[in-house]
Amino acid sequence: MESKTRIVKSAELKNSIIKRLYFDKALSCADLSEVLEKSVPSVSKAISELIEEGFLMEQGYAPSSGGRRPLMYCLQPSAMYIVTVAMDQLSTRIQMVDLHNQPIAETVMTELKLFHNPNALTLLIDYINDYIDASGVPRDKIVGIGIGMPGFIDSAKGFNYTYLDSDGQSLTELIAEKTGAPVYIANDSSLIAIAEQKFGVAKNHNDVMVINLGWGIGLGMIVNGELYRGHSGFAGEFSHIPLFDDGALCTCGKRGCLEAEASMLVVAEKAIQGIKDGHISSLKHTDKDPYKVVGNAIMEAANNGDQFAIELLSDAGYKIGKALAILIHIMNPESIVLSGRGAIVGKILLAPIQQALTKYCIPRLAKSTELLISELGFNAELIGTAVLIMENFDKDNKNQSIINKQLSMEKTSKN
Amino acid sequence: MESKTRIVKSAELKNSIIKRLYFDKALSCADLSEVLEKSVPSVSKAISELIEEGFLMEQGYAPSSGGRRPLMYCLQPSAMYIVTVAMDQLSTRIQMVDLHNQPIAETVMTELKLFHNPNALTLLIDYINDYIDASGVPRDKIVGIGIGMPGFIDSAKGFNYTYLDSDGQSLTELIAEKTGAPVYIANDSSLIAIAEQKFGVAKNHNDVMVINLGWGIGLGMIVNGELYRGHSGFAGEFSHIPLFDDGALCTCGKRGCLEAEASMLVVAEKAIQGIKDGHISSLKHTDKDPYKVVGNAIMEAANNGDQFAIELLSDAGYKIGKALAILIHIMNPESIVLSGRGAIVGKILLAPIQQALTKYCIPRLAKSTELLISELGFNAELIGTAVLIMENFDKDNKNQSIINKQLSMEKTSKN
């Protein structure tokens, strides 16, 4: 009888090879041996097994660095697939990517209201199942389903305390049961943060604060190279820190929150009021436009040089800068990334933010943090969701099923 | 010829056993096997070797939990010693403890001004050397010298950018060279934090914020179970976050810093002014008293029920509470510990802090963080220093020398 432990042990190394190659695209046997701190023969053996099993493939020879040219290995993209879901309060996007992070079809976007919608969860599950069915990918080839959503989220336990009420049951367990694939959930800002750290402007930075500028102001924190979510999963609740002594009333019931002073929603409100008051601007506005339309219009106008729009954004930027000063003092990060929807006016925000940092930061601290603007755009959350799945690939047993299945299939075919 | 690798490999396990026993006092072979994730035979072999080498000893049998009683092992206290140094701006304490954390003599306290004192470093080295010489402990039995000091400190590189100018050379390397033992330095607040997490009220908490209430306001952060110091070692610069719109002028040159509004030094200043203005209080004061004497007097008076002193501290407490609200929003810690000198009036500060948290925190967040008062007192920093040394015991090669020496001695004696 074959020992179970041997399979598990050898699967451990194989999983970490797969994970590593997902992030680093292509590596030689020697590279893998070094980064995984395993001997070359061990890695070599695992690689040839993985190739036989269809997870890896040879990619060709890399240029020599003064000796024999290394044979590079990469993941077989069609070996497994990742389902990525990005939700906001109004709509949900679904996408499936292969192991090279390439989408296998167009992103599907559906209306799905989270607020006061008891059917939201059922609908979400239906959408996901429909999408997977339509893709034609069998369930056992899906590494996992990652779902990014707003709200107070406990990733470890799988709960969202704000939306998608699941009647006390774990969201991840429930959805996994109904879809037949492992499920991970996370806060949208967290996902944007890991996307920026793995594939964005903060690549390989160990301590990064990613600001999710949108209708609210989110914060995703990378601490010691890992996503930090705090003791109960609520860390990064940046938008409700008490920042202004007698500020505007916030939706949370308190006064002076950052969100109530500097979010894109507030900028939109101010724009509407300003135009009513007769400000000169290229912005047009009818009372029926939802704030989001106005918000997008402002950002576009600002990028086209509209002075009123730039003024409004600068004002918000300065306030965000004050909040970032606090963040820098506490966290001393390597970089701060402006991401999310608001990133498209990142360059306009940069100046007032810097100005605020100069005023509110100890120079030594301000100097040691870099301010960056995201280049990932709207895709950040979907990318982050895929990262979330692969980050857990070696830690969790959920995925072990895939390799174990493969192994048992092999055995069967041999008999 | 004996393979060098074998010694290193086996030393790795041995080091982690020593480290573990330092923190957990006494464990059985089975316990160690479980926590270190090594097989029982491996651990068993390492233990018997460590006993032979004089590092471990049998402590007796623990009560059975339903089977054979486990034989408990603990460290041989006299096997090695740790030198702990705690500095503040005016004075320096030196102490040596054994592996059971027991002081081997009285703590020595010396005047040593850090500010504008070019001789400070030389004096420090002399004091340490004198202390070690007086103790009679040979240098090769010293695991390390840990030094806690105020200022901007980069522990990894061994620099203090505020005090003890070493002309571009690493402080740790310099002192190690002159004392003949490995040296580690860290910020005082960081040390208090790790002391609280390993041996204090926040024992085994993974995410803890420790407030060092003193003449300034420091912050030591434990994140994911480890001390967090940020990208360049400056994280936790809590006392200079911009908190009040038009606050008092701070020593850092800015306005509205927490430190300028709520440190014990400020409380002392206000007390002096208040008495001048005719406030009724048990406090007596002459103009020549240094602020520190006044500060201590206020804390004592407050604990004895003096209303004016309590009022002053409450005011400071409320402001600290507002700052803690920000910290909770960002970090969502398991607990916040009030430590440092100010901890003796912790109970008085608790009420106004809670009040501020209720006002400025989202309830869900406030609820998930526990407010604790330190019980370690004045010793926290010295304990933290010892922890610092032992935390690095398995990571670093500095200590390997000890076990290697032991090994080569053994060999010599056999020849």
Add this chain to the structure above:
DNA sequence: TATACTTTTTAAAATAATTTAAAAAGTGCT
């Protein structure tokens, strides 16, 4: 008080992983 069931520890066997050595495949200089 004997029996069934625990848990810890020791010893022997099996297996996994690393080290060492050697071969293969290049680079760069004379």
Add this chain to the structure above:
DNA sequence: AGCACTTTTTAAATTATTTTAAAAAGTATA
């Protein structure tokens, strides 16, 4: 073009670690 030097890969030998099995020392219960 050939030689010295690199780096990567493969193969064999060695070493380390784990698993398995068994013994030792207790507890709880019928």
